Amino acid sequence: MPNYEGSLDAVFQALADPTRRDMVERLIRGPLSVSKLAQPLEMSLPAVMQHLQVLEACGLVRSEKAGRVRTCHIEPAGLRTAEGWIGRQRTEWEHRLDRLGEHLSEERGPSGQGSAEQGSTS
Amino acid sequence: MPNYEGSLDAVFQALADPTRRDMVERLIRGPLSVSKLAQPLEMSLPAVMQHLQVLEACGLVRSEKAGRVRTCHIEPAGLRTAEGWIGRQRTEWEHRLDRLGEHLSEERGPSGQGSAEQGSTS
DNA sequence: CTGATACTTAAGCGGTTACTTGACTGTTGA
DNA sequence: TCAACAGTCAAGTAACCGCTTAAGTATCAG
Structure with missing residues (x-):
């Protein structure tokens, strides 16, 4: 599964x-x-197959076999998985910068700038 | 560089x-x-330190020590490195779809859809 | 000074990864 | 039929990863 x-x-x-x-x-x-995939790579064919299996297992690539030839193509949804996570982090980061900007303009001006609270002592 | x-x-x-x-x-x-970073993680402090070192080594996080406390913060440029690569691939993919669309409308209509050429025979 | 706090270093260990070689299966063209 | 081709399976290996425990090193509070 x-x-x-x-x-x-x-x-x-x-x-x-x-x-x-x-x-x-x-x-x-x-x-x-x-074999076309393997051609420019300086490693054995089984090694390329193993990489291919990794790419298929995570949904980045699909492949199907016709006759003796296996044809591989990417699955764009796979890349979107990774891009999605990174994008969400960037969004969160931008929100944080906004909140930080509001804070700075609401309160006093030039204070220590690395002073994010660290919570209560344990 | x-x-x-x-x-x-x-x-x-x-x-x-x-x-x-x-x-x-x-x-x-x-x-x-x-220690705040480590607190919710169910592993030893050295393990967290090792993860931190990985994050610092690749430029995702920076940290500096003041007194006996090391404070960590992210380095947004690091995330952009990864997002950049993925974004370029997606762009390339979209261009490819465009070219493919042109091809299909220039030539005949409905042909086999998995029929991208495989280059010359080796 | 003394003890608690906040890391830091070092060594070690089991599991995984990225390859290799060698043998094998199924397909195709002459 | 049979040789070449395209890919697959299996086993082995060296290096790497994520984690641990144990023993440090500074810093700070009293």
Whole structure:
């Protein structure tokens, strides 16, 4: 059973490898067979297959086999998973800057600027 | 000139861990000391320190020490590194869809839809 | 000075990852 | 039929990851 909770883990983990990012970059320009995918990579075919499995397992890539050729293409929803998380953080960050700006203009002007509260002592 | 390619590896690797994403999410709401950061996490303090080091090494977080307290805050540029790569891929994907649309309307109408060329035979 | 606080360092350990080689299966073209 | 082709499976290995415990080092309060 696929672990959707952990899929953010899996997508980022997949994108952390330069070989896999390269595969994604090339698949985004169009579908490729496994051997075409492997051709510019300096590693054995089984190694490429393993990377491909990682990309498929996290939903970044799909592939299907016709005859003896497996054709791979990206699944844009996978990238959106990762972009979504990052985007939400950026949004939250911007809100925080807004709130901080309000605070500064409401209260006094130049105080210590690194003074975010650290809560009560434990 | 920093190694942007290499830091992509590091940023995605850092974000692949749920503990580290949690730390980022909380730091985005405001700076925290190491022990405050560690408090809700069910692991030892050294483990948290190691996660923190990963986040600092890839430029997602910065921290400085005052007295015996180390205060951590996020570095929004780090997130932009990751978002930038993903965004570029999405852009490329959309361009590809455009080109594909032009092709389909220029040539005949409904053909097989998975028929992207696979380049010349090897 | 003394003890508590807030990290910091070092060593070690089990699990995972990124590869490798070698053997194998199914498909296709001559 | 049969050789080349495209991919797959299995096993092994070296390096890396996330975590632990144990033993430090500064800083601060009294």
